[in-house]
Amino acid sequence: MLSTSNSANADALWQTLAAERPFLLRLARLQLGSQADAEDAVQETLLGAAKGWHGFEGRSMLRSWLTGILRNKIIDAIRGRRFTAALPDQAAGDDDGRAEFDALFTADDAWHPAVFIDTVCGATKAAERQLLDIVELCMDRLPRESSRLFLMREYLGMELAEIEEHSTVSAGNLRVILYRARMRLRECAVRGWGELE
Amino acid sequence: MTSDTAPGNAITCRETTYIVSESRDGPLTDAQRERMTTHLETCAACRIASTQFAQLFDQLDTLLARKPD
Numbered sequence: 001m002l003s004t005s006n007s008a009n010a011d012a013l014w015q016t017l018a019a020e021r022p023f024l025l026r027l028a029r030l031q032l033g034s035q036a037d038a039e040d041a042v043q044e045t046l047l048g049a050a051k052g053w054h055g056f057e058g059r060s061m062l063r064s065w066l067t068g069i070l071r072n073k074i075i076d077a078i079r080g081r082r083f084t085a086a087l088p089d090q091a092a093g094d095d096d097g098r099a100e101f102d103a104l105f106t107a108d109d110a111w112h113p114a115v116f117i118d119t120v121c122g123a124t125k126a127a128e129r130q131l132l133d134i135v136e137l138c139m140d141r142l143p144r145e146s147s148r149l150f151l152m153r154e155y156l157g158m159e160l161a162e163i164e165e166h167s168t169v170s171a172g173n174l175r176v177i178l179y180r181a182r183m184r185l186r187e188c189a190v191r192g193w194g195e196l197e
Numbered sequence: 198m199t200s201d202t203a204p205g206n207a208i209t210c211r212e213t214t215y216i217v218s219e220s221r222d223g224p225l226t227d228a229q230r231e232r233m234t235t236h237l238e239t240c241a242a243c244r245i246a247s248t249q250f251a252q253l254f255d256q257l258d259t260l261l262a263r264k265p266d
Binding site for chain 2: 061063064065067068071101105108109110111113116118119120121128131132134135136151153154155157160175178179182183185186189190
């Protein structure tokens with residue numbers, strides 16, 4: 001039961017919450033694999049949020065609040081499993097993560113001046129939503145399995161040892177995958193920041 | 198991929214990116230921190246890249262609700 005005074009308010013609240021559903025569903029589907037499990041987790045999150053609406057103090061954005069609620073549901077689901085099967089693009093590759101970024105560096109491993117993007121994010125608070133959209137877009141471009149492992153660390157906050165325990169990736173490969181994801185995100189984000197200027 | 202260069206050795210720009218990535222997963226060693234600081238003092242590109250990574254991580258923390266209210 002929604003804790004609002006009338007059905008019109010309840011509808012408006014539900015519409016507000018449901019607008020965040022696609023983002024939440026992408027996160028949940030990536031981590032849980034199953035569409036049905038992801039739908040359940042997101043539905044529980046939205047229902048829980050509607051019930052606890054008065055606890056939302058607006059200090060964080062609505063999406064952040066919902067993302068935090070969903071996190072606990074995903075962690076519980078993952079910890080209830082022995083491990084999550086790896087997807088085909090899991091392999092970190094045969095190299096040690098260096099080759100992909102060779103073009104960014106000189107032979108001496110200094111940033112290559114011809115390709116180095118020096119844009120820093122000077123946007124004001126008003127552009128925060130745009131900046132977050134850029135990060136979200138860049139994350140969507142990561143390979144699926146890299147993204148899943150990256151978000152186990154960056155979203156779920158799992159320690160590296162626990163991620164290894166719940167996946168089939170080795171410690172060395174996990175470090176490489178996280179490194180690659182962060183480097184790719186930086187490259188993608190700085191290009192996006194340049195577009196904002 | 199490693200940032201475990203010998204103590205006291207200068208590091209390259211590429212090695213600073215390894216350290217930046219590792220810093221998201223756990224505390225750096227004193228030696229890593231010292232090498233990073235020394236390198237940043239003389240490398241303008243790495244100072245910029247370091248700022249870019251910090252901004253990106255800050256936005257990730259917001260997007261993924263990792264920041265305390």
